[in-house]
Amino acid sequence: MPNEERRILTEEEKSSLLTKHKSCYICNEPLDGYTREEIEFDHIYNYADGHPQELNNFAPVHASPHQNKLNCHAGKGRKKPFDYREELRIKKILKKVHGLADLCQSAIPSIYSISPDNHHITFNGVQLPLYNQKIGEKDNLYFFNEVETRFIENDNEIQLRPLEDKILPLIFNLKASIQLLPSLARIDPITNTVKLFDGQHKAVAQIIGNNKEYLPCIVFVNPDVNALRITVYEAHTDFVQQRYKKSHIDAKLADIYGQKIEAYRKKAGNPQAPYSEAAILKGESASDIRNFILSSILKEVSVETDIIRLYAAESRKDQKQRPILWQSLERFIKKFCNLTAVEEPSESDNNYRSEEIDNLIFLLRQIEEHAIRNKWNPDNPESEHHKLARTYFYRTAFNNWVNTLEEGLRFTYEQMKGSKAWGALCYQKPFPPKVRERLSDITKRLFEHSLWVQESIQDEIAKTNQDSVVTAIFKREGLDWIYITKL
Ligand SMILES: [Zn+2]
Known part of the structure; x- marks a missing residue:
């Protein structure tokens, strides 16, 4: 917007926005109790990025100078209002979420059957190719699927670690980038649920940050849990993949x-x-x-x-x-x-x-x-x-x-x-x-x-x-x- 002046809202326009929006655009908390001097009107999608300056692109935000009141306008700093709002929304959710278990509390049991030749699995009504990582004489069957989150739960037997601080940057990273690797899960033969045991951070990031209802997963079918637990532990300690130099x-x-x-x-x-x-x-x-x-x-x-x-x-x-x-x-x-x-x-x-x-x-x-x-x-x-x-x-x-x-x-x-x-x-x-x-x-x-x-x-x-x-x-x-x- 090279030559266009930043739009100045009239009092009338501000009033109409306040009628429309009862809460702060950024934090979503009510504007009640805030005087007109304690409210700013932000251009929601950045004006500098070329978004039109129409009235419906403006929204009220808290901007109180008083210590015990909200000042979302100042808190935003130079961030874009939409981005800052997302950041607050995500941080708010993360206060209550300590792990995948908080988001996927108990999974709906899945229905599955394996073809006699072990080449296919029918999983919740969809036929998928089944692969086998045979080790010695032992079969290790698995498939890939985008599994609906309601069929997923945290694997409390293997996945014990809580979320780490890196979750926040990961959430923002996955908002702008593709997820390179799927999460790992297994079907539990007793509960028939899909239990996610590795890649919890990605899963949480996709659910919270991108509101995803399907997660890319590699799912092992009835694996040996003890062996898997050791493998996962070692993968995160001794055999951590070499970082790129x-x-x-x-x-x-x-x-x-x-x-x-x-x-x-x-x-x-x-x-x-x-x-x-x-x-x-x-x-x-x-x-x-x-x-x-x-x-x-x-x-x-x-x-x-x-x-x-x-x-x-x-x-x-x-x-x-x-x-x-x-x-x-x-x-x-x-x-x-x-x-x-x-x-x-x-x-x-x-x-x-x-x-x-x-x-x-x-x-x-x-x-x-x-x-x-x-x-x-x-x-x-x-x-x-x-x-x-x-x-x-x-x-x-x-x-x-x-x-x-x-x-x-x-x-x-x-x-x-x-x-x-x-x-x-x-x-x-x-x-x-x-x-x-x-x-x-x-x-x-x-x-x-x-x-x-x-x-x-x-x-x-x-x-x-x-x-x-x-x-x-x-x-x-x-x-x-x-x-x-x-x-
Ligand atoms: Zn606010």
Whole structure:
């Protein structure tokens, strides 16, 4: 809605809305006892998203400044009224729900029969294929179905865990995403009910968040409950599926982004067609866009140098061998690179993506030169040099120096350029040789500051997990951008 003014309601219109709505649009509690000054009229579907400003798109909400009264208008903050209302509704339900048992109290018994050859099951009147995970001589029959919630109950013999905090984010995730895996259930031969024993969180999320009446389930037919209980327990402890390593996720994202570009070029009928990131990533959320660009920058750096392969650690354990934590690497790129979608086509002179990679690699090389080379030596972990290098790369230290370094480099770059560097420091024309020389000196000065070699400070840094502790050390010891840019 570019030029349209936000609609101001007249008193008459407000009155008519109050006649129509007796309760607050957001929390659904009555508006009784709230004066006209304690009520705001919200545009229900966001005006900013292009929803029309018709009167029926407005509704009254609590907006009392008094401590003991409701102020849903303020509580909403910058969230969309509809989203915030959903959030309150879900939180309210969750106060009363501790597990699937509260939502599916006792299931209606199912009627089922299995074909003599074990290939089919007729389940509540529907014939479905039956599968067998034969182990040794033992049959383990199961089928897949979207089972109506009234036929489902919680499996109190296997599923004992209450809901965990992760349920709330999961509910919001499943409101916008598909459910990748079904829940697991079994038919109990005594009650003939479907008992859900794994995937309770998904089930609850679908019922509360999406008002689903059918849940995708894999249903085992009369399995051995004891064996199943052990299997489920082990699956959640010893054999928890390996999480994807962060680098794998980044690689995957970069692939997806690459495919998007390819698809775009195919559509244009030219495999070299210039593209703009803004066009390719149109419709993606800001955080998805950041992730796509971040991952493709990481990929570029990996293709062009071995810095990541040599120095980036995938886990704390891996950090014994390689100095830079993956999250630190990402942080560095977030700090120095432009993670918004660029409008300029890929071939345009005003698109600095490839220059950005060159500038970034130059900076990473400086880190390598002044903080890693001839210092980092995992074969001799007790050496002073190695301890020094390790200190640089503790997460809390890194989080601090990356800021100091950026400030110092930016200041110098702007001074030498004679004007402000708008946007990310690496997303610029290539750093000229003279500038590179200075930036290298500044990086050197950062890592040669006397605080790094003091054993007591090394210990302090090693022990803390709070950035603010290291910030205080920098402050106390005088390590800031003024210091590192001094000639
Ligand atoms: Zn309210």
